[in-house]
Amino acid sequence: MRTADLWSAGLWLLVGAYFIHTGLELDLGELRDPGSGLMIFWVGVLMVVLCAGIFVAALVGPATARFGELWAGVQYGRVVRFVLALCVYALLLPWLGFIPTTVLLLIVLFRAVEPTPWWATVLLAVLATAFCDLVFHRWLGIQLPAGFFGWG
């Protein structure tokens, strides 16, 4: 049994059902005067039908990937650390501003995969951030968050 497909089809089926609900709430209108919910409703119906198809195919099809097999040999730590670092970055960005937050993020990421000498990590992080600030902010005029320190 293709458990991975059953899980994913189940989740997308719920999303489709939510679209049906939203479409109905928004008003389908009439065919000669379609409402805001018409397309969302019918796409939701299509998603539910397609997910049911994946579900049935997974049940009757030959045994393939189990849920656990998809995660075999995966270095979870790196993936989780990366996502967490990004979330913390997004949280701090408006407060600390682009330059300090980005230097911190790059230091964390440069050392995330394998240890690199501190001096090289800090130098690369500062240079990369300065390059971005110079090119995108100073030369091209893209606004980047300045934060409390007003560095940006």
Add this chain to the structure above:
Amino acid sequence: MDLLSSLALGFSVALQPGNLLYCFVGVFIGTLVGVLPGIGPVAAMSLLLPVTFNVSPTGGIIMLAGIYYGSMYGGSTTAILVNIPGEAASVVTCLDGNEMAKQGRAGPALGIAAFGSFIAGTVAIVGLMLLAPTLARWAVKFGPAEYFSLMVLGLCILTYLSHGSLLKALVMAAFGLVLGLIGLDSINGTARLTFDQLELIDGVGLVPIVMGLFGIAEILSNLEQSLKRQIFETKIRNLMPTREDWKQSAAPIARGSVLGFFLGILPGGGAVISSFLSYALEKRVSRTPERFGKGAIEGVAGPESANNAAAGGAFIPLLTLGIPPNVVMALLLGAFIVHGLQPGPLLMTQNPDLFWGIVASMYIGNIMLLILNLPLIGMWVQVLKVPYKTLFPLILLFCIVGVYGISGAIFDIYLMIGFGILGYLMRKFGYEPAPLILAFVLGPLMENNLRKSLILSQGDFSFFVTRPISLTCLVLAALLLLSPLVPWLNAKRKRVALDEES
């Protein structure tokens, strides 16, 4: 205005110093992202979209177009030298290109890839120049029903040609359609799926979705594995192919150019598919098919020509119909809209300088690419020596600046992270992001044309099947969706998907 005077107008625009600079920047960045595995033209174009806000529309579009066709050149370098496709369209080049490099013939492989790309790119531009005006005149006759049906066909072709499960690809397209409808309804102003978030009133931005699904998801997929990349150490000599190499490659380049150009025009087709089909074609017509996979130069010349010709052909539906045939063109459509321009049948008459300026810049860009990819090949080899542990934080940094630069909203960075996690999980579970992105861009256009058609026809669905162009598109779409029920067709489609994955 005849063709030659139009072209002269185009060159007068493209040769302006500012536009020449944007063209060079575009093809340079295109080659760079093509060389670097992990960042493709979609992510690079998203990143540079905000940069184009401060330049003229012509300069901005010339630069973004240059990134696309430039990446097709760069992708072959990585494929040949380190057996990793720098860009999805170069996957098949690894097979014979890397074998040639192992046999000490990296130079001729790189040379024929660059020359083939140049010839095919030029053929595609000539095709674009000749075909676009005719198609634009014809497209004026398109009404909402024809546009709706053509977009349905485009989505069906893309999902049909996706790897693996057709059902999963269709689910992604359906999800993308609804994602594109988030925000205010353009007809009656009703807020849809905004969850009371002010940031969603204008809808979800294309760039955070693309950066998340392609950029962040790619980084996450690479991080979960051990990061080891083969580094090319030897020196490259003799980039010029021999007389024998040319003899063997001439016909594959010609066939690849024509095949790629026409596949590029098809909605849903594109560089990846054309390179695979060109390889299959060359193997089939060869008198010595056993040489393929062991360093046959035809296996490099054909696919590399095909993917460049497809990149050129893909501009036709966008510039003449206003419909993007693939994800990259969807981004370019976004760039047009940002600059207040609507690509379509009237673009050529209302903005001839822009249209012909883009076409002429592609001729110039191709010459620049030939110079960048032959005498300067050593520079790209140096780029390949940057380890991934150093590269991925920099790619991420560019993603962040690209996303924040467009909207100035932290919310979009959260969106990018969210779509990055979604994209990572989608890869794990075998769902492709390309149908989602194309459907996201087409969603509002499709809904608008559907509603207009229903209002015009007083709610009569036969409106879609009584108009010949619309009927043809719908019949083709239905045939594609029903084809998996025909066993031999289904087996053929699965074989193509498996070939692509391997």
